Amino acid sequence: MTDPATTVGPELLGRIDAYWRAANYLSVGQIYLHDNPLLKRPLVLADIKPMLLGHWGTTPGQNFIYAHLNRIIKRYDLDMIYVSGPGHGGPAVVANTYLEGSYSEVYPDISQDEAGLRKLFIQFSWPGGIPSHASPECPGSIHEGGELGYSLSHSFGAVFDNPELIVACVVGDGEAETGPLATAWHSNKFLDPVTDGAVLPILHLNGYKISNPTILARIEHEELEQLLRGYGWTPFFVEGEEPALMHEAMARALDTATVQIKAIQKAAREGGKPMRPRWPIIVLKSPKGWTGPKWVDGLQIEGTFRSHQVPLSDPAAHPEHLKLLEEWLASYRPRELFTAEGRLQPELADLAPRGARRMGANPHANGGKLLRDLQLPDYRRYAAAVPSPGAAGIGDTRVLGPFLRDVTALNAAHRNFRVFGPDETLSNGLGALFETTLRQWDAATVANDEFLAPTGRVMEMLSEHQCEGWLEGYLLTGRHGLFNCYEAFIHIVDSMFNQHAKWLKVTSGLPWRVKIASLNYLLSSHVWRQDHNGFTHQDPGFIDNVVNKKAEIVRVYLPPDANCLLSVMDHCLRSRHYVNVVIAGKHPAPQWLAMDAAVKHCAAGIGAWEWASNESDGQPDVVMACCGDVPTLETLAAVSILRRELPQLRIRVVNVVDLMKLQPKSEHPHGLSDADFDALFTQDRPVIFAFHAYPWLVHRLTYRRTNHQNIHVRGYKEEGTITTPFDMTVLNDLDRFHLVIDVIDRLQTTGTPGRQLKQALQAKLIEHRHYIRKHGRDLPEVREWKWGSAI
Numbered sequence: 001m002t003d004p005a006t007t008v009g010p011e012l013l014g015r016i017d018a019y020w021r022a023a024n025y026l027s028v029g030q031i032y033l034h035d036n037p038l039l040k041r042p043l044v045l046a047d048i049k050p051m052l053l054g055h056w057g058t059t060p061g062q063n064f065i066y067a068h069l070n071r072i073i074k075r076y077d078l079d080m081i082y083v084s085g086p087g088h089g090g091p092a093v094v095a096n097t098y099l100e101g102s103y104s105e106v107y108p109d110i111s112q113d114e115a116g117l118r119k120l121f122i123q124f125s126w127p128g129g130i131p132s133h134a135s136p137e138c139p140g141s142i143h144e145g146g147e148l149g150y151s152l153s154h155s156f157g158a159v160f161d162n163p164e165l166i167v168a169c170v171v172g173d174g175e176a177e178t179g180p181l182a183t184a185w186h187s188n189k190f191l192d193p194v195t196d197g198a199v200l201p202i203l204h205l206n207g208y209k210i211s212n213p214t215i216l217a218r219i220e221h222e223e224l225e226q227l228l229r230g231y232g233w234t235p236f237f238v239e240g241e242e243p244a245l246m247h248e249a250m251a252r253a254l255d256t257a258t259v260q261i262k263a264i265q266k267a268a269r270e271g272g273k274p275m276r277p278r279w280p281i282i283v284l285k286s287p288k289g290w291t292g293p294k295w296v297d298g299l300q301i302e303g304t305f306r307s308h309q310v311p312l313s314d315p316a317a318h319p320e321h322l323k324l325l326e327e328w329l330a331s332y333r334p335r336e337l338f339t340a341e342g343r344l345q346p347e348l349a350d351l352a353p354r355g356a357r358r359m360g361a362n363p364h365a366n367g368g369k370l371l372r373d374l375q376l377p378d379y380r381r382y383a384a385a386v387p388s389p390g391a392a393g394i395g396d397t398r399v400l401g402p403f404l405r406d407v408t409a410l411n412a413a414h415r416n417f418r419v420f421g422p423d424e425t426l427s428n429g430l431g432a433l434f435e436t437t438l439r440q441w442d443a444a445t446v447a448n449d450e451f452l453a454p455t456g457r458v459m460e461m462l463s464e465h466q467c468e469g470w471l472e473g474y475l476l477t478g479r480h481g482l483f484n485c486y487e488a489f490i491h492i493v494d495s496m497f498n499q500h501a502k503w504l505k506v507t508s509g510l511p512w513r514v515k516i517a518s519l520n521y522l523l524s525s526h527v528w529r530q531d532h533n534g535f536t537h538q539d540p541g542f543i544d545n546v547v548n549k550k551a552e553i554v555r556v557y558l559p560p561d562a563n564c565l566l567s568v569m570d571h572c573l574r575s576r577h578y579v580n581v582v583i584a585g586k587h588p589a590p591q592w593l594a595m596d597a598a599v600k601h602c603a604a605g606i607g608a609w610e611w612a613s614n615e616s617d618g619q620p621d622v623v624m625a626c627c628g629d630v631p632t633l634e635t636l637a638a639v640s641i642l643r644r645e646l647p648q649l650r651i652r653v654v655n656v657v658d659l660m661k662l663q664p665k666s667e668h669p670h671g672l673s674d675a676d677f678d679a680l681f682t683q684d685r686p687v688i689f690a691f692h693a694y695p696w697l698v699h700r701l702t703y704r705r706t707n708h709q710n711i712h713v714r715g716y717k718e719e720g721t722i723t724t725p726f727d728m729t730v731l732n733d734l735d736r737f738h739l740v741i742d743v744i745d746r747l748q749t750t751g752t753p754g755r756q757l758k759q760a761l762q763a764k765l766i767e768h769r770h771y772i773r774k775h776g777r778d779l780p781e782v783r784e785w786k787w788g789s790a791i
C-alpha cells in the first residue's frame, strides 16, 4: 500500500483551510446573525437574533471533517454520504451543503449570494425556519442525531447491499457512551466486503458532552486504541489544535483510510475468499468549540464543555459580547472567502465535488429516489386451507414464512429486501427463510452453526437497537425490510421508533424528499403465548406508544389468523412511508377465514362475522368484539357457549384487524365514520371487547364514539407468569368463561338461565384452576374445543 500522504500539497491544504473557515463563518452566522451577513459594516445589536439557539461546540470539528471528505470524494471519485452522530451540530451540515450548492438547489430561495446568505442565517432556529439539528430538511441527511446513539447503526444499514457506497459517520464521543452506539461497533462483523459498502467512522473526540467530560477522552490513548482494536477496527489518530498541522494529519489519515477501504474491497472482491477485515476508523481529537472564543467573562470556552451551545450569550445584556462576536466572525476573514456579492470564491467552490457526488445531493440520502417496488409473489398461493371456520392451523407466522422466503428469493437479484431480528427469526416461526437465504455473519463459524454465511438476507444480532438502526438505515437509503421481534422486547426500541416516525412525518411534508418503504414490524411470540418464558416476556404495550404518533404515519394490524396475516403483510410490504405494526402468533391456532374472505375482511379492516353471529334483524342484544388472534379464539368460544346455553340471545361478532378503524375518521385516515361505527357497534347495546393488548388503548381510541359507555374491554392486565395458554387468559379475565359472565352481567335480560350459567362458569373456572395445577395443562374441553362442535 503506498503512503499517499505526500500528495496533498500546501496550496491545496491552504484552500481546504479557507473552505473550513467559510463553513465556520456560516455556522456562526446561522447561530447569531439576523442581518449584515458579510460583515460589511460594524456589527450592531440589531444585526443579532433576539434568541440565540444552536450548538457551536461540535460544529467546527464537523466542518473540518466535511471539508476534508470533499477532497477525498474528488480524489477517489467516492460515492459517499455523511452521517452526523452529534447531529445537534446542524449549522455544520447546513453550511456545507450551502457551500457545495446542493442546499440552494433544493431551496432556490436560499441563493448563493448576499440575499441568500441573509435568509440562510435568519431561518436557522427561527420560527417558520429550520431546526437546529441535521434535520430532515437538510439535504444529504438521513440521520438527525437529535436523540444520540444511532449514527453507526444507520450508517451500516445504509451500506448493506450498496457495495460502492461509503458512509462517513461522525460519532460523538458523548454519543459513544450510549448503549446503542456501544454495541454498534460490532456491526463490522456483519459487513460483507464483497456485496456491501463500507462505513468510515470518525470518532470525534472533542472531549466533552453538555457539561461533563466524555469517558473516551479521559482514558489513556493506549486504552482507547486497544478498545477500538478490540472491537475489530484499525484506528488512525488525528490529534491537535494547530490548524495547519491538523489539516496535514487529517488529509493523511483520510487518504490512508480510503486506500485501505479500497484495498480491502479489492482483495475480497477479487480473492473470492470470505474474510473479516479490520476496517479503518479515524479518531479526531480536537478542541470542542475549536476556533471559537477562547475566554468569555473570565471563563475558558474553547476546549471546554462551555462551548457546547452558544458561547457568547445575549449581547443586549452584555455589550462587550458584541465586540467579541465581531472579532470571532472577522477571525475567519470573510472577505477572502466570499465575493462582494456573497458568493464563495471560485477557487474554494472548486473544492466541492460535482453533481450527485456532493454529499448533499447524493441520491442515497434521499432513498426514495432509488427505491424500486418489491416483486411480490401472489400471497393467495400461500393460503392456509380453511374448509370451515375453526380449521386447525400450524401457527400463523409459520404460514407467512414461505411467503417471506419467496419475497426474498424474488428480489435476490436486486438485493433490496432484508429481514432483521434479534436472534428470533427461527423462534418466531420464520424458519422457511433459511430455505432460500442465510444469516449474514462475517465472524468465525464452527461445526454445528446453522444458517450462517458471509452474505445473506437475514440480519441477526442480539441487539434490538442494531436491528432497528440497521433497518432504518436500509430503508432510508431506498430499500425494503421487515423487523421480526418478540413483542415484549420491541419496547427496547420505543424511542428509536419515535424518532423514525418523526422523520417520516417531517419528510412527508418536504416535496423534494421522495417517499421511502415503510418500516414493518412483525411482533410475534406475543403476550398470550409466552409459555417458556413467563412474565418478563409478556408486554403488549408497544402499540400504546405507536398510536401516539401522527395518524398519517402509523398503522397497527392484528390479523386473527394466517390468511389475514398474509393479506396484511402483502399490503405492508407494498406501502410507503408508514410504520406498520403487525402482531401475529406462531403457535398452532384455529383458522377462521378462507383466503377470499380474509382478503375482503382485511380490505375492510373491521367487520361483523355473520357466520359466527346469530342476529337476524340487525338488532343484536350484545356485540362480541375481538382484536388479536387469542382474543378472537376466546370470543368465538364464548359465543359458542352463549349460543348453546342462551339460544334466545342475539349476538353479533365483530372482528378488528386494523386497529385504527376504531378511531374517528377525523383523527385517523383509516377511522370509521361515526355512522359506520354505530352501525357495527350499535348506539346502545353492550359491547364486550376482547383485546390483545392493554385494555385502555381501546378506550383511548373510542372515547368519542356514541356507544363508548357500553364498551367493556378485556385485555392484558399485567397478570402473567409461566402457565398454560388458557390460564393466561383466565388470569386477565379475557377467557371465554369470563367473557360469557361479562355478557350476563351487562345484560339484565338473561334471567334465571343466565344466572345459572354464570354460576356454572364460575365453578368451571375453579375446576380449571385445580386441573391445571394437577395436570400441568388445560382442561380437555378447552384444549379440544372447536368452533361449531358445540353450537
Ligand SMILES: Cc1ncc(C[n+]2csc(CCOP(=O)(O)OP(=O)(O)O)c2C)c(N)n1
Pocket (backbone or CB within 6 Å): 055, 057, 058, 086, 088, 145, 146, 147, 148, 149, 171, 172, 173, 174, 175, 176, 178, 204, 206, 208, 209, 210, 214, 288, 308
Ligand atoms: C439519547 C440522548 N441523551 C441525551 C441527549 C442530550 N444531549 C444533547 S448533546 C449531548 C452531548 C453530546 O456529546 P457528544 O456526542 O460528544 O457531542 P458533541 O460534544 O460533539 O456536541 C447530550 C447529552 C441527547 N440528545 N440524546
